[in-house]
Amino acid sequence: MAGSIPIDVALCSNAFEPLAELQQWPHQENDAATAIFIGRMRSQGSSAEELEAMQLEHYPGMTERQLQHLASDAASSHGVRAVLLRHRIGRVTPNQALVLVAVSADRRGPAQRCCQALLEAIKHDAPFWKQEISRSGKRRWIEGNTPL
Amino acid sequence: MQQSSGSITVRLFAALREQAGWDQRSWPLNGGADALSVWQALGFGDAIPDGTRVAINQEFESPRQQLQQGDELAFLPPISGG
Numbered sequence: 001m002a003g004s005i006p007i008d009v010a011l012c013s014n015a016f017e018p019l020a021e022l023q024q025w026p027h028q029e030n031d032a033a034t035a036i037f038i039g040r041m042r043s044q045g046s047s048a049e050e051l052e053a054m055q056l057e058h059y060p061g062m063t064e065r066q067l068q069h070l071a072s073d074a075a076s077s078h079g080v081r082a083v084l085l086r087h088r089i090g091r092v093t094p095n096q097a098l099v100l101v102a103v104s105a106d107r108r109g110p111a112q113r114c115c116q117a118l119l120e121a122i123k124h125d126a127p128f129w130k131q132e133i134s135r136s137g138k139r140r141w142i143e144g145n146t147p148l
Numbered sequence: 149m150q151q152s153s154g155s156i157t158v159r160l161f162a163a164l165r166e167q168a169g170w171d172q173r174s175w176p177l178n179g180g181a182d183a184l185s186v187w188q189a190l191g192f193g194d195a196i197p198d199g200t201r202v203a204i205n206q207e208f209e210s211p212r213q214q215l216q217q218g219d220e221l222a223f224l225p226p227i228s229g230g
Contacts, residue, residue, distance in 0.1 A: 039230055057161060057162050059159075059161060059203070059206070059222065059224070061206050062203060062206035062207075062222070065206065087229065087230075098230070099229075099230050119230055122229050122230045123227075123228075123229055123230040124227070125208075125227075126227065126229045126230075127161070127203070127224055127227050127229075128227055128228060128229030128230075129161060129162035129163075129225065129227060129228055130228045130229075131162070141162055141163040141166075141225070142228045143163075143199065143225065143226040143228060144199070144226050144228060145228055145230065
């Protein structure tokens, strides 16, 4: 039952350390298989310019609910035991973590498949918008996602 | 002319917000209005561009979903999370 699967979702307005988040998440020690994805901000923009920062906008209320909904759906579909999800908002600088997805299960297959499916769902169905800020001060909204 | 039957809140995000110069406003609701008709009435164009999505009360909806008094209608330009 999806309702009984622990889903731990949070938006982070400040830099977070993914490994520290994982250390505090009991499921990665208790379950047989854990799949982890950590996404970090690139130092180069979509036009290969060096970036100073990126601004991550979201839709307060809808974004949180949508992340919870997507994580619950993915967890239920793949029959996993727990999901941990962290996503940055606000001003992010190169190499800072943008997203952490961790999925624990009793086998590697469900854990890995759920992790990938949830990440793709976030990229397509969670209301976030990235604005690149180049070192020269130019700002540009990114539409869509980088290739898989 | 259609009768006004209350109002809705319209919200814009990201590039769309910057292009329009506002992020939120109250908008009169006419009978039978949907997101597409509001988009047109706001002067944004005849059609909602591909990739721009509609949310009503913070849930994704069809642009042809009829609006109700008090709804929060959001136009979401192409999203880029993760």
